[in-house]
Amino acid sequence: MKAYRVAYLGSDGDAAIALENALKTLNFPFMRETGDPSGVQKAVEFQPDIVLWDIENSMPDETFPLEVLRKAGFERQPLVAVVKSGDVEGAVHSLAGGAVDFIYKPIREDPLPRMLAALNVGQKQLRLEWSNRVIEDTNDQVKGVLGNLADPAYIVSPEYQILWMNRAAEEIFGEGQRGGACHHVFYDRTEPCEVCQKSKGSARWRAMLKNGKSYRFISAVVRNGRGEVEKLAVGTDITPDEEVQKIHKTFISNVSHDLRTPLAAIDQYVNILLEGLAGELTEEQRSYVDVIGRSSFRLHNLVENLIDANKILSGDFKLRMEVVSIQDILDVVVHLLQSQAEDRGLAFQVQVADDLPPVYADKARVAQVVANIAGNSIKFTEQGMMQIRAGFMPRDEGRVIVSVEDTGIGVPKEDLGKIFELFYRVEKDKVYVEEGAGLGLSISREIVRAHGGTLWAESMEGMGSAFHFALPIYTGGQGQGAPAGQ
Numbered sequence: 392m393k394a395y396r397v398a399y400l401g402s403d404g405d406a407a408i409a410l411e412n413a414l415k416t417l418n419f420p421f422m423r424e425t426g427d428p429s430g431v432q433k434a435v436e437f438q439p440d441i442v443l444w445d446i447e448n449s450m451p452d453e454t455f456p457l458e459v460l461r462k463a464g465f466e467r468q469p470l471v472a473v474v475k476s477g478d479v480e481g482a483v484h485s486l487a488g489g490a491v492d493f494i495y496k497p498i499r500e501d502p503l504p505r506m507l508a509a510l511n512v513g514q515k516q517l518r519l520e521w522s523n524r525v526i527e528d529t530n531d532q533v534k535g536v537l538g539n540l541a542d543p544a545y546i547v548s549p550e551y552q553i554l555w556m557n558r559a560a561e562e563i564f565g566e567g568q569r570g571g572a573c574h575h576v577f578y579d580r581t582e583p584c585e586v587c588q589k590s591k592g593s594a595r596w597r598a599m600l601k602n603g604k605s606y607r608f609i610s611a612v613v614r615n616g617r618g619e620v621e622k623l624a625v626g627t628d629i630t631p632d633e634e635v636q637k638i639h640k641t642f643i644s645n646v647s648h649d650l651r652t653p654l655a656a657i658d659q660y661v662n663i664l665l666e667g668l669a670g671e672l673t674e675e676q677r678s679y680v681d682v683i684g685r686s687s688f689r690l691h692n693l694v695e696n697l698i699d700a701n702k703i704l705s706g707d708f709k710l711r712m713e714v715v716s717i718q719d720i721l722d723v724v725v726h727l728l729q730s731q732a733e734d735r736g737l738a739f740q741v742q743v744a745d746d747l748p749p750v751y752a753d754k755a756r757v758a759q760v761v762a763n764i765a766g767n768s769i770k771f772t773e774q775g776m777m778q779i780r781a782g783f784m785p786r787d788e789g790r791v792i793v794s795v796e797d798t799g800i801g802v803p804k805e806d807l808g809k810i811f812e813l814f815y816r817v818e819k820d821k822v823y824v825e826e827g828a829g830l831g832l833s834i835s836r837e838i839v840r841a842h843g844g845t846l847w848a849e850s851m852e853g854m855g856s857a858f859h860f861a862l863p864i865y866t867g868g869q870g871q872g873a874p875a876g877q
């Protein structure tokens with residue numbers, strides 16, 4: 392067995408002799424020193440493996456001097472308290488203060504088993520202290536980075552108490568707000584905000600702050616060095632986005648409503664002409680009027696889509712939430728998609744995993760998402776197949792995933808991140824491959840987000856694409872539909 396070096400810091404001669412005798416039989420090097428700074432210093436130089444601290448060194452109400460001894464040079468040694476027999480209170484205080492164990496004096500029993508156990512516990516304690524220090528360091532680094540951010544960031548306790556704010560947040564809310572309740576300081580509320588009450592973990596929300604600007608916040612759970620849970624939130628200023636969106640919204644709304652009236656007139660006169668009410672048409676004239684009618688119909692659809700998109704993208708819509716199965720949602724759109732795919736000569740498959748739990752969703756809106764992305768798959772696939780699959784999200788049984796895969800033209804790598812932007816369409820050699828307005832994916836992403844889900848894409852140019860969206864399953868705890876845009 393390794394000869395462990397043991398130091399006793401205390402003035403009790405009997406205890407020292409008993410320890411020395413017990414350890415001599417094992418050839419464990421032993422040293423005895425007083426508990427004053429010079430004694431401690433000499434003991435540090437002895438480089439012991441275990442330090443025995445007689446609590447009589449300390450004043451009666453003093454706590455166990457863990458920090459002092461660590462700073463003096465016992466950086467990693469387990470510290471064992473030597474306590475007068477029967478002094479249960481002293482033993483408990485020592486353990487609470489950081490001692491890994493205690494032994495009673497006068498020393499009658501063989502102290503070795505307790506010391507070996509202390510070595511073992513000491514190793515574990517060191518590992519814990521080390522990992523806590525790493526957590527503290529990492530948290531400090533994160534705070535360092537966030538501290539200089541131009542946008543607000545803060546940390547709150549589970550009791551909604553502000554623990555830390557960066558400079559940008561202090562500029563908005565004023566200094567000296569630490570310790571205050573976040574809903575009070577940030578939003579002048581007396582009760583915690585709904586988003587905080589509902590989500591114990593990560594969350595996303597938008598808010599207008601006291602500086603009159605709008606921010607999109609994301610939050611995540613972090614732990615401090617003592618293992619306590621805290622919530623870190625970081626905001627992004629979206630005021631310019633919102634202003635641009637407002638201009639967009641007004642423009643689209645004016646234009647689309649203004650287009651409705653002349654389009655209705657075109658439809659009406661096309662019908663008058665086709666019915667022969669303005670005189671019989673020749674075959675040639677009839678075919679021209681047919682083209683006018685079909686073009687007007689397409690324009691009409693586009694205008695209606697624009698009006699719908701405008702509502703969704705500005706968060707101006709309410710979800711009609713219900714407990715619904717993925718199969719029920721797919722049933723709304725699958726027949727139409729199947730006949731469209733077959734018209735293009737594509738193989739079409741639908742696979743829904745057994746025992747898939749229901750989701751809490753707006754059936755019509757989620758069906759609209761499936762129709763948009765599956766409609767794209769049909770549009771952008773010349774041959775091969777497209778399939779819709781629904782199953783559990785790998786490694787996340789709390790969400791279901793619906794995937795639409797095709798063997799179509801795919802999306803070039805440089806466009807993949809942009810196809811979800813409003814009006815974005817991929818150009819090939821300066822032409823658009825298929826008709827479209829570039830609305831479907833941005834609308835679909837907003838709808839999925841309003842359900843608390845995510846929509847994303849994978850693709851290889853020339854090989855095909857896969858679009859996936861994940862929705863949280865119904866857990867029984869969901870309230871009424873989240874307002875859009877939250």
Ligand code: ADP
Pocket residue numbers: 763767768771797799800801802810815816817818826827828829830831832833856
């Ligand atoms: P739209 O289809 O009306 O143009 P979307 O927002 O639905 O608008 O799609 C944006 C663009 O993304 C499309 O114009 C197309 O370039 C690309 N895209 C979407 N889905 C696919 C797909 N399955 N395969 C290839 N390209 C796709």
